[in-house]
Amino acid sequence: xxxxxxxxxxxxxxxxxxxxxxxxxxxxxxxxxxxxxxxxxxxxxxxxxxxxxxxxxxxxxxxxxxxxxxxxxxxxxxxxxxxxxxxxxxxxxxxxxxxxxxxxxxxxxxxxxxxxxxxxxxxxxxxxxxxxxxxxxxxxxxxxxxxxxxxxxxxxxxxxxxxxxxxxxxxxxxxxxxxxxxxxxxxxxxxxxxxxxxxxxxxxxxxxxxxxxxxxxxxxxxxxxxxxxxxxxxxxxxxxxxxxxxxxxxxxxxxxxxxxxxxxxxxxxxxxxxxxxxxxxxxxxxxxxxxxxxxxxxxxxxxxxxxxxxxxxxxxxxxxxxxxxxxxxxxxxxxxxxxxxxxxxxxxxxxxxxxxxxxxxxxxxxxxxxxxxxxxxxxxxxxxxxxxxxxxxxxxxxxxxxxxxxxxxxxxxxxxxxxxxxxxxxxxxxxxxxxxxxxxxxxx
Numbered sequence: 001x002x003x004x005x006x007x008x009x010x011x012x013x014x015x016x017x018x019x020x021x022x023x024x025x026x027x028x029x030x031x032x033x034x035x036x037x038x039x040x041x042x043x044x045x046x047x048x049x050x051x052x053x054x055x056x057x058x059x060x061x062x063x064x065x066x067x068x069x070x071x072x073x074x075x076x077x078x079x080x081x082x083x084x085x086x087x088x089x090x091x092x093x094x095x096x097x098x099x100x101x102x103x104x105x106x107x108x109x110x111x112x113x114x115x116x117x118x119x120x121x122x123x124x125x126x127x128x129x130x131x132x133x134x135x136x137x138x139x140x141x142x143x144x145x146x147x148x149x150x151x152x153x154x155x156x157x158x159x160x161x162x163x164x165x166x167x168x169x170x171x172x173x174x175x176x177x178x179x180x181x182x183x184x185x186x187x188x189x190x191x192x193x194x195x196x197x198x199x200x201x202x203x204x205x206x207x208x209x210x211x212x213x214x215x216x217x218x219x220x221x222x223x224x225x226x227x228x229x230x231x232x233x234x235x236x237x238x239x240x241x242x243x244x245x246x247x248x249x250x251x252x253x254x255x256x257x258x259x260x261x262x263x264x265x266x267x268x269x270x271x272x273x274x275x276x277x278x279x280x281x282x283x284x285x286x287x288x289x290x291x292x293x294x295x296x297x298x299x300x301x302x303x304x305x306x307x308x309x310x311x312x313x314x315x316x317x318x319x320x321x322x323x324x325x326x327x328x329x330x331x332x333x334x335x336x337x338x339x340x341x342x343x344x345x346x347x348x349x350x351x352x353x354x355x356x357x358x359x360x361x362x363x364x365x366x367x368x369x370x371x372x373x374x375x376x377x378x379x380x381x382x383x384x385x386x387x388x389x390x391x392x393x394x395x396x397x398x399x400x401x402x403x404x405x406x407x408x409x410x411x412x413x414x415x416x417x418x419x420x421x422x423x424x425x426x427x428x429x430x431x432x433x434x435x436x437x438x439x440x441x442x443x444x
Contacts, residue, residue, distance in 0.1 A: 002117050003027045003044075007037040007051035007063055008079070013102075017050065020106045021113065034058025038066045048116045050077045050100075053087050061091060068095045069346055072321065073123045075116035141178050143326045144319035148311045152179065159306045160186035165258065167303045168281040170310030173357030176281040177241060179308055184237040189277060192236030195229050200245035201418075201433035203443065207250055208266055215267035230263050233276040241430070243280040243303070244289050251296045258302050278303070313354040313361060320350050323358060327365040339369045342378040349382070404439050407432070 004026050008014035011032070018028045029046070031037035034055050041049070041063075049067050053060035064076050075097040080088040088099035097116045100109060139153055159166065160183045168176045177196060184194045202210055209219075213228030230238060240246075246254070257263055258278055262271040280303045289295035313320070324341065332338045354360050368377035410421035422432040436443055 001025050001027055002047040002113075003029070004113070005029050005031060005037060005040055005046045005049045005051075007031040007034065007049065007055070007060070009033050009052065009055045013052075017109070020109055024110055024113075026113075034060070034063050037063045041066050041070055045071050046074055047120055048075050048077065048113060050079065050113075052079045053084070053091065054081070061094065064091055064094055064096055069321070073120060075120050077112055077116055139182055141326075142175065142182060143323050144316060145322060146316040146319050148316050149319060152308060152310065155306075155308060156182050156186065159183060161188065162306075163187075163277055164306040165277070165303055166279040166306045166308065167286075168279065168308045168310065169286070170281075170283065170308075171312050171355075171357055172283045173359035174310035174312060175358055176283075176310060177239065179310065180237070180239045180279045180281065183279060184239075184277075187237065187277065189236050193233050194237050194239065195233035195276075196239040196241060197229055198241045198430045198433060200242040200437075201430060201443070204247050204250070207246065208253070212253075212263045213265040215265050217267060219266065225265070228263065228265065230257065230274050230276060231272065234274050236276060238276040238278055240278070240280040242282060244282040244284040244286060244295055248294070248296060251299045255296065255299045255302060258299075313357045314352075317350045320361070321346060323361060324349070324365065327362050331366065331369050335369070337375065339372055339375050339377055342376045344379055345377060345382065348379055400439055403435060404441065407436060407439070407441065 004021055006014055006018050006021070006028055007030075008017065009032055014030055014032065018030050021028050029040055029044075031040055034051075035058050037049070037051065038058060040046075046067075049063065051060045051063045055063075058066075060078050064078065067074050067076055076091075076095065078088055078091045078096050078099045079102060080099055081102050085099075085101070088096075088101075091099065097119055098112050100112055139156075142149065142153060144150075156179065166180070166183060168179055170176055180196070181194060184190060197211065199207070209226070209228070211228050211230050213226050213231060216224050257274070260271075261275060262273050264271055286295055286300050286304075290297045290300060324346070328339055328341075349361065349364070356363070364382045365377070368381035371381040372378070406425065407421070410424045411418070414420035414424060418432060419429050422429045425432065427435070433443065
């Protein structure tokens with residue numbers, strides 16, 4: 001027995017349809033219009049919704065949207081009159097499972113309902129398997145059901161057990177470090193360190209010392225031997241974020257490390273063997289960087305063994321509802337308060353360009369949660385600030401000035417230690433560096 005919602009503003013048609021379904025053993029709820037249907041969907045969950053398309057003030061398309069926004073796995077069958085097949089096809093493009101054309105026979109109706117119930121059952125099984133799959137493979141933060149994301153996850157499962165060098169490309173905010181961590185977590189190196197470094201956040205002068213270490217007296221201030229990050233990653237995975245930001249002379253040394261699996265500390269000639277898997281990421285076009293002599297072609301070939309490309313969020317908007325649910329769950333765990341999304345939020349967010357990708361979407365939801373007064377995030381809560389203040393000064397400039405003061409104070413209180421300053425500000429070191437670069441602050 002299934003729970004089915006029947007929606008039709010023609011009473012005779014609705015009661016006849018409900019009687020057919022009850023005779024087949026299903027539990028039926030009737031709604032005389034789209035408004036009643038929307039209320040029923042918000043209050044309860046159904047296995048299948050059967051709705052007429054032509055109704056007012058909320059038509060069948062509105063009912064379809066309400067169902068899919070609140071209960072994505074509920075299957076919808078739309079009813080259409082003769083000669084309105086185009087409308088039914090449009091509904092299916094928007095997520096309807098099937099359509100049935102009036103007049104129809106009882107046998108035809110029951111066949112379509114059984115097919116919809118079978119699809120719901122399979123979807124439930126897939127969701128359960130997906131949950132177990134993500135838990136097993138530690139994909140909790142790689143969210144999406146789009147073909148692009150399914151392809152990324154499938155490729156991680158295949159590549160992770162190998163020792164292949166990995167190159168991850170994609171715009172900022174698409175989740176390159178999340179993919180790198182998932183590869184490490186599913187590799188034979190999972191029990192060893194995962195060492196990330198943002199190449200753009202370390203000055204050229206310090207890069208070699210940070211990565212390779214140095215001997216006492218190698219340069220002014222080197223008062224003792226120091227192990228580099230590469231040695232820290234021995235047996236594990238080394239993640240180069242923003243690899244295209246490294247200078248060409250360093251790229252030559254990195255190429256040797258990948259080829260020979262050994263490093264030399266600054267000020268020492270003795271080679272040190274290091275067994276670390278290399279994963280690199282960039283938001284730049286490396287082929288273009290090669291043509292402009294900013295990136296070594298031989299290093300590119302060494303890195304580009306297993307390639308992942310993460311699409312921007314605007315190319316996978318079907319993943320936005322799942323991402324929103326994930327971010328709301330994340331906020332609830334952190335704050336102990338559950339927020340919900342008000343009317344029109346899904347449509348507004350799915351219409352955005354999201355130049356900052358998933359990171360920008362998460363920031364918008366965090367802003368909305370901070371501004372929501374009753375636990376409901378509304379349209380105004382996720383909008384960017386107004387362009388100007390009452391005094392005519394750009395609000396963005398005031399915010400930037402406040403950020404600069406906060407960062408300067410944190411750095412001063414922590415004697416210039418960027419990692420401690422980031423912790424004091426509640427940021428990651430990478431986020432702090434990105435803010436400093438955006439604000440034009442010195443990075444040396």
